[in-house]
Amino acid sequence: MQARAIHISGIVQGVGFRPFVYRLASQHDLMGWVRNTSGGVDLLVEGDPQQLVDFVAALPVRIPPLAHIDALTVSDCPPQGFQRFEIHESAPISGAMQPISPDVALCEDCRRELHDPDDRRYRYPFINCTNCGPRFTIISDLPYDRPATTMADFDLCPDCATEYHDPTNRRFHAQPVACPDCGPQVWLEVGAERVEGDDAIWQTAALLKAGAIIAIKGLGGFHLACDATDAAVIERLRRRKFRPAKALALMMADLDQVRAYCQISPAEAVLLCSPAAPIVLLMRRADAQLPDNIAPEQPTVGVMLPYTPLHQLLFDEGLPPLVMTSGNLSGEPVVTDNQAAREQLAGLADAWLMHNRDIHIRADDSVVRVWRGAELPLRRSRGMVPLPIRLPFSAPPLLATGGQLKNTFCVVRDDQAFMSHHIGDMEGLGALEAFEQGVAHFEHLFLVRPQVIVHDLHPDYATTGYAQQRAAAEGLALMGVQHHHAHIAACLLDNAHPLDEPVIGVCFDGTGYGDDGTIWGGEFMIADYADYERVAHLKPLPLPGGDAAIREPARVACAYLLASGLALAPDLAPVAHLSDEARRVISQQIERNINTPLTSSAGRLFDAVAALLGICQTVSYEGQAAIELEAVADPDAVGLYPLPVSEREIALGPLLAAVVADLHAGEPIATIAGRFHNSIAALIVSVCQRLARTNKLDRVALSGGVFQNTLLLDKTVPSLEAAGLHVYTHRRVPPNDGGLALGQAAIAAVRYSEKAKTHEISG
Ligand code: ZN
Ligand code: ZN
Ligand code: FE
Secondary structure (H helix, E strand, C coil), rough: CCCEEEEEECCCCCCCCHHHHHHHHHCCCCCEEEEEEECEEEEEECCCHHHHHHHHHHHCCCCCCCCEEEEEEEECCCCCCCCCCECCCCCCCCCCCCCCCCCEECCCHHHHCCCCCCCCCCCCCCCCCCCCCCCHHHHHCCCHHHEEECCCCCCCCHHHHHHHHHHCCCCCCCCCCCCCCCCCCCEEEEECCCEEEEHHHHHHHHHHHCCCCCEECEEEEEEEEEECCHHHHHHHEEEEHHHCCCCCCCEEHHHHHHHHHHHHHHHHHHHCCCCCCCCEEEEECCCCCCHHCCCCCEEEEEEEECCCCHHHHHHCCCCCCCCEEEEEEEECCCCCCCHHHHHHHCCCEEEEEEEEECCCCCCCCCCCEEEEEEEEECCCCEEECCCCCCEEEEEEEEEEEECCEECCCCCEEEEEEECCCEEECCCCCCHHHHHHHHHHHHHCCCCCCCCCCEEEEECCCCHHHHHHHHHHHHHHHEEEEEEHHHHHHHHHHHCCCCCCCCCCEEEEEEECCCCCEEEEEEEEEEEECEEEEEEECCCCCCCCCHHHCCCCCHHHHHHHHHHHHCCCCCCCHHHHHHHHHHHHHHHHHHHHHCCCCEECCCCHHHHHHHHHHCCCCCCCCCCCHHHHHHHHCCCCCCCCCCCCCCEEEECCCCHHHHHHHHHHHHHHHHHHHHHHHHHHHHHHHHHHHHHHHHHHEEEEEEECCHHHHHHHHHHHHHHHHHCCCCCCCCCCCCHHHHHHHHHHHHHHHHHHHHHHEEEEEEE
């Protein structure tokens, strides 16, 4: 007989790891024990030497679906003559951090039971197990145990208790475990009527088929749902929600239904069915019957599969694809609370499908795109948060507050960065409150008392104000980080780039405050985590009326033409769009330099070109013009426009002149849009090649909101690679401002650990 002591770290708690070890040990006739520790799982096994070898070999390959092993160490130890294999309860260690799982989509075992008339959870809308169900959104406190969740008020019935305490059961220590006898219940409120149980499901499905808009309580918040094949109800939803153009997410019954409406690659199918169950952007099928007003002017549509048992039961009633958009008032955070849903969604929904399992913290659906067979995140939230991202170094405890739009924040503890769920645009009244609640919750869950608070350089961001006030009130260190440096650092961390190796950073973005007080966004830099140097950028051009111009690409186009010495030909779409008066004001603003902040933003260049091509003169959501420009572009268009680089500045006049010339020559819009993408790609490649040569660098990091554009990635990345450059794109956090906080955290972490090394700070 021999014995082994084994230590495993990674995601091994709350994912059914100890029952798995128990079963595996039993299969190999091994005795001993397994227990959770602060950083993972410890086990001791003894028995036949060959069985031990087989056990150790099987351990990493047969782990439960949600587990992930970071490190596994095995050492010999003397056998102690155990008589059985046991799961040891471990007392919580004070100060130790427990990993917290994201919410997980309904698993196949639970789906089978949900549909099995002989199962005691047949048609139970809250069925879950160790492998699936709510996690992050129901946890209110530590240690992660049922009393610290919103399941605390539901006492386990004897049957559920037996399963919960049985190490061989799939529901062993599944904190949200419940059944129809002891768990949460669902009901439908329609008018003054309240309908319970199965009737609630059936009536909801019937109402949806009849063209109603229903508020449905999900995992991380309410959705507004309606028939996605009914253009009239979608129009009504858009009017009620004040959301004229932004694409609406869909939920479809299963992969077969998705295939009927969308083109879908194997990688996209895997993502749709993954435990995170995000919204995946898919190409619509030209022959499919989806109304255009789901995603106006876009060839893609965002689709997810039913990820809770409640969704599954609704789709079991034979529903068409549903619109499933966040249940919120325009610009406000998604509603999570029943009473708030009744009040705030009163003008939006015709009925409410609710339940009495509370949502402790909101989590909007995550959104991803597949590029080159891999995930390109556009929003990292439900199903992904709060999985940590590892830093290649240890850091003092800190809080990075993120940006103003698509806000997320990040807390760092040791070498782990915890990115928050999607908070959203910080302009709304409820956003700052949601932000502060989220920060307090994360600091509490992950036992972080920040010593440093990081913020964007923009003085007017709500997050900057928060950081300054809190740092002053609590006597904490405060650090401002340049917006585009943060984007590049996020991309470096996303790719586990090592310390102290500079790269070429290309940050093409909408808006970010520059070191010189102008607005940046078309930046080439030499950067590492600690620092950066701006080495080239798009020529700064005037933004008439400042931020207001961001909503009106027509104004940007006219201003860019005038500032480049080009005529406002009356046949150009943005010129025709604006009144004589508006054009006169713009020319005067530019001539006299009144209220015309300068910007080198690539996002504004996309806006200007989209306006010139007649695609988009005003926008109702961030990035609309660029999204529609990408959609229109002919990917096979040949030719490009000049973007001459002199010194450190890239002139835009020649490109704008060439676009106007092509328009006047009657070239198709698709061709011009394609050539514009070719031009931006060629610019990036040529500048990067030069920077690589002069700085002896071979790595390029692409970040900023513009790199959500996969046509641009398609045209840029292969050429960079052909030039011998290694390219980093985003894989785990978004290239847009939803990833900003990670970069802020990385920069502050490195700067502070370097300071600590040189003893400039103490403590
Ligand atoms: Zn399950
Ligand atoms: Zn029960
Ligand atoms: Fe940005």
